[in-house]
Amino acid sequence: MNKSDEVLENIFTSINKVYQDRGKCIIGLSGLQGTGKTTLGYKLQTKFEKIGIKFITISIDDFYLSYKERQLLDQQYYPFRGSPGTHDYKLIDSRLFQTLRFDKSLHNGKGDRIDSIIVKDVDILLLEGWFIGFQLIKDIDENLLLPNNQLLNKDLAIFMNNALGSIEYLWKYFDHLIHIKTNDLNYNIKWRLEAEQELRLKTGHGQLDGQIIDFISYMWNCLHPSLYNVKSNYQITIDDKRNLVFNQM
Numbered sequence: 238m239n240k241s242d243e244v245l246e247n248i249f250t251s252i253n254k255v256y257q258d259r260g261k262c263i264i265g266l267s268g269l270q271g272t273g274k275t276t277l278g279y280k281l282q283t284k285f286e287k288i289g290i291k292f293i294t295i296s297i298d299d300f301y302l303s304y305k306e307r308q309l310l311d312q313q314y315y316p317f318r319g320s321p322g323t324h325d326y327k328l329i330d331s332r333l334f335q336t337l338r339f340d341k342s343l344h345n346g347k348g349d350r351i352d353s354i355i356v357k358d359v360d361i362l363l364l365e366g367w368f369i370g371f372q373l374i375k376d377i378d379e380n381l382l383l384p385n386n387q388l389l390n391k392d393l394a395i396f397m398n399n400a401l402g403s404i405e406y407l408w409k410y411f412d413h414l415i416h417i418k419t420n421d422l423n424y425n426i427k428w429r430l431e432a433e434q435e436l437r438l439k440t441g442h443g444q445l446d447g448q449i450i451d452f453i454s455y456m457w458n459c460l461h462p463s464l465y466n467v468k469s470n471y472q473i474t475i476d477d478k479r480n481l482v483f484n485q486m
Contacts, residue, residue: 240481245277247484248415248471249284255413256290256361263410266294266365267467268417270453271428273479274365277417281363290360297366300329314396317452320459321368321400329407368460370414370467373402381461383454384426390458397459416469422462424477426453 255262268274278294285292301307301318302325315323377398379391408414419425430449437443444452473484 244473244481244484245280245284248277249281251471252281252361252413253285253290259412261359262361262412264361264363265369265408265411265414266363266417267367267369267371267414267469268365269367269419269422269425269462271425271432272417272419272475274417277415278363278365285361291358292361292363293359294363294365297324297329297364297369300324300326314393317455319367319452319456320397321404322397324404326404326407364411367456368401368465370408370411370416370469371401371460371465372405372408372468374398374464378461378464381457381463383457384423385450385454387454389461393458394461401460413471414467414469416467416472418472418474420474420476420482422457425462426450427477429453 252262252264255264266274266278275294275296282292282294298319301323302310306325307315307318307323310322314320377389377391377394379389379394381389383389426449429452430446433443433446433449471484474482476482
């Protein structure tokens, strides 16, 4: 068994213990774009289904406000989707077991809801997202550089840190929280560019590389990943090839 398979087995065992102890449970999975959250969710689902446990993965992105609703937000703070305030928190709260589907390629990459699926008799639900588990912080370092080489906009960072307070109550639902980290934040840029290129090839729609850099810079400005710690039950650190370099419980 290689190291990655060993970690997968450890995560599977830790979640299964929670399920055996508590019954139906909700698992949180935090990680920047491209860290492999979807892949990990699929592998866990496969392992649990083999032992007769119904496991599904949903993304916090599936609960975005509709395109029209997001156009009503203050565009000074919300030129892009993805930050706290662009999701329908009440919908998440009431429909964790109803999976909405969101097409990120619509409206020139701004995305919109398309439909929903009612999921019944779920044993384990995994909710994943890039700022899952982030907690409010007191101090903002305005000297941090963004991927577009601009300095942090402290006004935007403070606004989004406060907006985080409207969603962090959802973390209390988690019976277990997993965090995937990288040993270099620049990998996030590389992976996001690769993912968008694949989306453009597949659908003919999506954002160009320059738009992606602006998008990531905005996201980092909102909640800079170097400022926010995730208090997880299991932490994984990966390199630029998504190989495991460190893990701890």
